[in-house]
Amino acid sequence: MREDDKKGDAMSTTTELTISRIFDAPPELVYRAFADADQIGQWFGPVGYTVPFESVTSDAEVGGHQRLVMVNDDDPTDRSTIDMTFTEVVENELLAGHQDVQGIPGTTGTERFHLRLEFHAEPGGKTRLELRQGGFREPLGDGAAEGWESSFTRLDSLLRRSL
Amino acid sequence: MAADQLSVIFAALADPTRRAILARLAVGDATVTELAEPFSISLPAISRHLKVLEKAGLISRSRSGQWRSSTLQAAPLGEATAWMEQYRRFWDVSFDRLDAHLRRVQQHRAGQAPSGDGTAP
Numbered sequence: 017m018r019e020d021d022k023k024g025d026a027m028s029t030t031t032e033l034t035i036s037r038i039f040d041a042p043p044e045l046v047y048r049a050f051a052d053a054d055q056i057g058q059w060f061g062p063v064g065y066t067v068p069f070e071s072v073t074s075d076a077e078v079g080g081h082q083r084l085v086m087v088n089d090d091d092p093t094d095r096s097t098i099d100m101t102f103t104e105v106v107e108n109e110l111l112a113g114h115q116d117v118q119g120i121p122g123t124t125g126t127e128r129f130h131l132r133l134e135f136h137a138e139p140g141g142k143t144r145l146e147l148r149q150g151g152f153r154e155p156l157g158d159g160a161a162e163g164w165e166s167s168f169t170r171l172d173s174l175l176r177r178s179l
Numbered sequence: 180m181a182a183d184q185l186s187v188i189f190a191a192l193a194d195p196t197r198r199a200i201l202a203r204l205a206v207g208d209a210t211v212t213e214l215a216e217p218f219s220i221s222l223p224a225i226s227r228h229l230k231v232l233e234k235a236g237l238i239s240r241s242r243s244g245q246w247r248s249s250t251l252q253a254a255p256l257g258e259a260t261a262w263m264e265q266y267r268r269f270w271d272v273s274f275d276r277l278d279a280h281l282r283r284v285q286q287h288r289a290g291q292a293p294s295g296d297g298t299a300p
Contacts, residue, residue, distance in 0.1 A: 033266050037274055041281040049277060049284070059276035062269060145274075149266060 035147040043135040044108045046143040050133060051076035051111065061086045078105050095119050100131065109135055184236070191235035196220070197228050204238060204251035211247065 039046050049055045053074035057067035071085035080102050088094035096119035104112040112132040120127055134146040191197055200214055215225045229249055232238045238249045 033270075035267065035270050035274075039274075039278065039281055041285060045281060045284060046277075049280060055280070055284075059280040060273050061276075062272050063276075147270060149270075 033147070033149045035145075037145050037147075038138060039143045039145060040141075041143060042141045043137050043143045046145060047108045047111070047135050051082075053082075056082070057084060060084065064089050076102060076105055076107075076111065078102055080105075104132075187235045188237065191231050191237055194228070194231075197232055200225075200228060200232065200249075201237060201251060204249055208248045208250050210249075214249065 049059065051074060053072045054069070056074065057069055057072045060067055065086045065088055067084050067086055072083070074080075074082040076082065082098075082100040082102070084098055086096045086098070096117060099116045100113055101116075102111060102113040104110055110133070113130070115129045115131050117127045117129065118125070130148075130150040132146075132148040136144040136146065138144050192201075196218060199217070203209055203214060203217070211222055211225055211229065214229070215222050218225070229238065229240065232249075233240055237252055239252055240247055240249050
């Protein structure tokens with residue numbers, strides 16, 4: 017392993033979630049399951065949550081948005097709103113951008129994540145999905161420290177809830 | 180791990196110079212002079228960053244001879260990432276549902292294919 021890779025790994029463990037997963041369907045189908053408004057709501061979110069069909073809009077092009085609401089089946093007041101802004105789109109290959117998420121349990125206000133989804137063709141008509149999600153905004157300057165501080169406050173309350 | 184300690188860890192990680200120091204220590208132990216090399220800041224400033232990292236438990240410092248070297252402590256970094264696991268679980272569950280969704284989509288397409296072929300000239 018090159019030294020640069022080791023450095024990258026050390027830092028990515030603190031700031032990024034990466035998931036690699038194989039789906040038994042070709043990239044154009046997996047891509048559409050993410051990009052199409054009439055598909056994403058059918059599978060996105062934890063068990064016990066529903067994405068109302070009418071809450072979903074999706075415009076998978078650079079500068080376009082994908083918006084949806086997740087509602088807790090047992091408690092309709094438990095709702096999360098996700099607003100994804102696409103910054104990179106290559107049909108059947110790549111969806112990337114940032115998500116503004118409101119209503120994560122234990123948080124107030126809006127959390128912003130960056131999200132990158134790569135769709136790689138694999139033998140046998142399968143797809144390898146590579147997901148990278150950043151949990152915190154990068155500190156950009158003086159104002160950033162305050163943003164981090166409020167994130168920590170929310171994180172603290174999240175952790176207390178889970179204890 | 181106490182939430183207060185996590186706050187200390189994340190506060191320590193919030194500084195780009197300190198993250199760069201951790202990245203350097205991931206490659207191997209280093210002295211203050213070696214750590215200061217890539218940065219245009221003074222040795223005392225680097226020492227202050229090291230104190231913050233040490234207090235957060237992210238590094239340990241040892242004195243061998245006249246050189247005091249710093250060592251990366253990986254365990255607290257693991258604690259700091261534990262919170263991200265809930266997002267991993269979110270995706271894992273969603274992707275299980277996506278598997279089922281893709282099977283339905285493909286069955287639907289397979290079911291439609293014969294009639295589509297039948298109308299072709």
